[in-house]
Amino acid sequence: MxxxxxxxxxxxxxxxxxxxxxxxxxxxxxxxxxxxxxxxxxxxxxxxxxxxxxxxxxxxxxxxxxxxxxxxxxxxxxxxxxxxEVIGDVELAYRLDRAEVFGTPRAWLVVTGTNGKTTTTAMLADIMALHCAASGQHAQAVGNIGTAVADALRAEERVDVLVAELSSFQLHWSSELRPDAGVLLNLAEDHLDWHGSLAAYAADKASVLTAGRPVAGIDDALVRAEVERLNPANLVGFTVAEPEPGQVGVVDGRITDRIDGEPVDICSAEGLQPAGPAGVLDALAAAAVARTQGVAPDTIATALANFSVAGHRGAVVHRGSKQWIDNSKATNPHAADAALGAFDDRVIWIAGGQLKGAEVDDLLRTHAHRLSAVGLLGQDRGVLAAAVEKHAPGIPVLVTDETEPEKAMTELVDFAHRQDGVTVLLAPAAASLDMYTGMGQRGDLFTAAAARIDADPEENR
The missing domain is CATH 3.40.50.720 (NAD(P)-binding Rossmann-like Domain)
Known part of the structure; x- marks a missing residue:
């Protein structure tokens, strides 16, 4: 060593x-x-x-x-x-693994992007776990989801396949990391205060494309730009459109693999969790990576059919007079864009927190027609309120100045319950640490408040 x-x-x-x-x-x-x-x-x-x-x-x-x-x-x-030399904790684990400090090196499958990382990682981990079980091996989600990479290397039961969700921070400090497969889902403004520029952020994320089998979300313009800059060998693209050779996409409503040219049917793109276009993209990404690792189509189909959404990532948390959806994980405008895009109209949107310098005009311009009301909280509520007024003038808006976490969320949930609409969507477009201990607490308080209000007969008369 x-x-x-x-x-x-x-x-x-x-x-x-x-x-x-x-x-x-x-x-x-x-x-x-x-x-x-x-x-x-x-x-x-x-x-x-x-x-x-x-x-x-x-x-x-x-x-x-x-x-x-x-x-x-x-x-x-x-x-x-x-x-x-300065390296990150993931880079250290990778070097130790490749040096066989913990036995035969593992397979490393890395997932990154601005949004969808956790869902895609969980999907891919489920697929790989089912695939590995047939040969007595073990696959596990690691990194920012599940187990720390270092703990997985030392686990009593050997982990043979590491399905790692990695952030731009971790990739920045990983100069030698060359995973067996790596997927770049999408790119949008995020963590610019840390990286200094969008170009630097994108470059750190795109380093995952140095993998043995790089996979990229080619519907995303910024991802395409990084692909053109790096020109990685053996690239596999994924798209919601019909795939060309070397891609995985959708043909007649079915996820289809054309990595080797000829179409290979995998499963229906309908009925996947999470629902909506973002969920389909996550499934396409997971399927594309799995296919590069030789996973059979029926194994992928079975795993995706049984997949359930993790907390705070678009799950329906309550149904009463309205449908209440917790997407507290939508911590930037790009994620909120995907969350809002899953609905046609009559959405009551709850948002706000720390925007970290991100711009929200495009978000409101795109989704104004879907909104029936908006409730805002947190540090940058004023920025969001101005964008709502500009692009969706006349709809009901409540901007709370309450800073106590539970009271603020309850105030917005009460407001949402009184509005005309069929779906109440918590998709904050902003980080949570100005008011909450994390996006989990924010989502939990939303869920609890929604359950209380619809359980109150006085509220439902």
Whole structure:
């Protein structure tokens, strides 16, 4: 392992879940590891300035960063001056796996994109689990869904196929990662405060196309631009249109594989979960990756037929006087666009939070005709309210200034219940951390409030 870790101290930045997991992994391998985090009170964790002193002293051989640390952090500049390589936790796990530290290397299937990552990863993991079961192997969702990659490598029951959901942060710090297959679903403005520009963000995401079998969502203009820039070999495209050779698409309402030219029928595109065009795209992506790995069409069809939506990703959470849908995972305008696009009209939209500099005019321009009312909360509610007024003037709008999480959501749910419409959709188009502990809490409070209001006979007279 010396060629991976070096002979000196390994610094690990961040004492959160990722950092402590990396620390435990390296400690189990006998490495000299030091955790770095200015905010942590854990024993043995040092501050950034102390870590910079270690770097200047020449005793550090590798720096492993947690994904949340921005690339312009001064500690990374210090590492560069000291000639110390900086990699991410996923890159570390990949290098250790390829070096056979944990036995025969695993198959790595990586999923990334601005939206749809979690659903596609879960679909693909279900497909691969069914495929692997026939040969006594084990596939598992890892990364930002399911198990941490490092934990999967050390699992008591060997994981043979890692289906990894990876963020742009993780890919930024993964210079040698070359998965067996990698899919880039889509691209839109997101995390620009971290990456500095859309071009830098797109480049980090598109690095997944260096995979042995790259797969790309060719209906997306930004993805097509990255494909043209990189010109990856053996590319497989997926599309909601009829596929050309080298693609997976839809023919007469059925998902069809034309990777090798001749059409291979997989399954119906109707009745999939989650419902709507976004769900079909997720299924196309998962099917395309699975086919590159030799998975039979009937295995894919069975797994997709039995697939159910994870929480906060477009599930119908309540049916009463209206249909209530929790898509709290729609944390940017691109995801909200997909969520709104699944409905024809009479949608009561609940949105708001931290836009992180993203523009929302196009979102409202596209979906104004679908909206019957809008409820807004959170830090950037005013930006959204202005866009609603511009593109959907005259519809009922409630903008709450309430900052207590449950009260704010209850106020908007009460408002939505009183409006004319058939579907209440929580698709915030914004991050949640201005008010909530995460998108999960936001969705849970929406679900609970919806259930209460329709259970109240006084409200349903």
């Amino acid at each position: 010396e060629h991976i870790l070096g002979t000196g101290t390994v610094l690990v930045t961040g004492a959160g879940v990722s950092g402590t997991g990396t620390h435990a992994l390296l400690t189990s391998l006998g490495a000299d590891v030091v955790l770095v985090d200015d905010r942590s009170q854990l024993p043995g964790v040092i501050a950034t300035e102390s870590a910079r002193e270690l770097l200047r002293g020449g005793s550090v051989s590798l720096l492993v960063t947690s994904p949340g640390w921005r690339p312009d952090s001064e500690i990374f500049a210090e590492a560069e001056r000291a000639g110390v």
